Amino acid sequence: MPLPDPHQQAKTPFIYLNNAATSWPKPPEVIAEVTRCLSQPFAEAGRSAFFSAPDYPAETRELLAEFFSAEHPDRWVFTANATDSLNTLIHGFARRNDALFHVVTTDLEHNSVLRPLHALERDGCLSYTVVPSDPDGRVDPCSIKKAVRPETRLVVMTHGSNVLGTVQDIRTVGEYLAVNDIFFVVDGSQTAGLVLLDLSQVSLDAFVFTGHKALYGMPGTGGFWIRDPTRVAITREGGTGTDSRTLSHPAGMPERFEAGTPNYPGIASLYAGLRFINRTGIDAIGAHDRTLTHLFTRELAGHRNIRLYSSDPDLPVISFNIAGIPPDDAGYILSRAYRIITRTGLHCAPLVHERIDNGTGCIRVSPGYFTTMDECRKAITAICEVADSADP
Numbered sequence: 001m002p003l004p005d006p007h008q009q010a011k012t013p014f015i016y017l018n019n020a021a022t023s024w025p026k027p028p029e030v031i032a033e034v035t036r037c038l039s040q041p042f043a044e045a046g047r048s049a050f051f052s053a054p055d056y057p058a059e060t061r062e063l064l065a066e067f068f069s070a071e072h073p074d075r076w077v078f079t080a081n082a083t084d085s086l087n088t089l090i091h092g093f094a095r096r097n098d099a100l101f102h103v104v105t106t107d108l109e110h111n112s113v114l115r116p117l118h119a120l121e122r123d124g125c126l127s128y129t130v131v132p133s134d135p136d137g138r139v140d141p142c143s144i145k146k147a148v149r150p151e152t153r154l155v156v157m158t159h160g161s162n163v164l165g166t167v168q169d170i171r172t173v174g175e176y177l178a179v180n181d182i183f184f185v186v187d188g189s190q191t192a193g194l195v196l197l198d199l200s201q202v203s204l205d206a207f208v209f210t211g212h213k214a215l216y217g218m219p220g221t222g223g224f225w226i227r228d229p230t231r232v233a234i235t236r237e238g239g240t241g242t243d244s245r246t247l248s249h250p251a252g253m254p255e256r257f258e259a260g261t262p263n264y265p266g267i268a269s270l271y272a273g274l275r276f277i278n279r280t281g282i283d284a285i286g287a288h289d290r291t292l293t294h295l296f297t298r299e300l301a302g303h304r305n306i307r308l309y310s311s312d313p314d315l316p317v318i319s320f321n322i323a324g325i326p327p328d329d330a331g332y333i334l335s336r337a338y339r340i341i342t343r344t345g346l347h348c349a350p351l352v353h354e355r356i357d358n359g360t361g362c363i364r365v366s367p368g369y370f371t372t373m374d375e376c377r378k379a380i381t382a383i384c385e386v387a388d389s390a391d392p
């Protein structure tokens with residue numbers, strides 16, 4: 001089967017600007033690797049005597065460990081997505097800390113952080129404080145410090161905002177928390193694959209990633225890295241292919257957090273996605289994204305009816321509203337009249353919208369590595385035409 005050329009795919013009669021939700025198109029090698037994976041019997045480490053290359057879970061853990069400079073590939077866990085990772089970590093941490101404890105988080109968080117915290121608060125397990133971001137979309141590390149109380153045991157914070165495209169200073173936050181022995185979980189869903197992160201240089205306890213955004217894997221992939229697995233209780237038991245005689249779920253890594261049959265094709269897509277980034281270079285990807293992002297912010301900032309919510313995003317995430325046109329309507333016009341795919345609404349991050357747009361939601365455009373300048377210029381023209389027609 002000939003594989004689609006991403007540049008040809010990008011010439012389809014629509015312009016895809018929703019990479020912050022899920023990247024598209026996928027690199028050809030990702031599609032090839034998934035096809036290869038599905039074309040052969042799975043090599044199940046520990047469960048079958050037959051091995052065919054590659055052992056996707058083992059090799060992908062090695063790639064992740066190298067990519068993020070974190071020793072011990074076994075501390076990389078595969079999950080269904082970032083949401084699954086955050087649930088595993090937050091609920092598992094809560095189970096390890098049975099006294100009512102306090103958590104600090106931020107108003108930039110996705111519901112995959114906010115909802116587990118809310119559910120645990122409702123059940124009387126914890127209380128939490130939400131630290132607001134500043135008008136530039138950044139959380140001042142000092143405000144995290146100020147929110148910490150004697151009973152604070154956990155801080156959960158996004159590395160990159162999926163609404164404002166701002167990258168947070170997790171290094172400074174991590175240094176302070178490490179000294180105070182506060183468990184630090186970072187949600188890297190928007191940064192993994194876009195921002196070079198050296199986990200040997202940052203004091204954090206768990207780093208969450210999703211596979212289907214800038215790591216170019218399939219939807220339904222993700223995982224986390226954990227420094228000390230014993231700090232998080234096992235919340236899901238099942239088959240691991242190891243220690244099958246005992247009815248207690250194995251405590252060793254990575255089985256501790258991986259029960260049941262792995263998503264082999266998904267992990268194969270991640271394997272190929274990481275190799276694609278290594279081959280292309282994260283710097284080249286970042287440079288391309290920055291050029292496109294600046295083009296959008298420069299052109300849209302000048303329009304009288306457009307309000308940008310982040311004038312200088314670090315990530316290719318540009319959020320705005322058009323005065324007089326509700327965001328869902330603007331998105332509908334862009335998709336129907338111009339065949340431009342954006343994302344509108346609250347982007348599953350409700351708290352930040354209370355600050356930036358009174359909770360109405362906004363339009364988000366997120367170009368990716370395969371987005372061309374020409375596509376961005378067409379999109380800018382379309383957005384400006386819609387804004388010209390607005391009656392604020």
Ligand SMILES: Cc1ncc(COP(=O)(O)O)c(C=O)c1O
Pocket residue numbers: 020021080081082083084110112158160161162187189190209210211221222
């Ligand atoms: C910041 C952030 N956290 C978490 C998630 C959830 O990711 P997943 O779809 O892998 O569960 C997203 C996805 O939109 C996100 O942007």
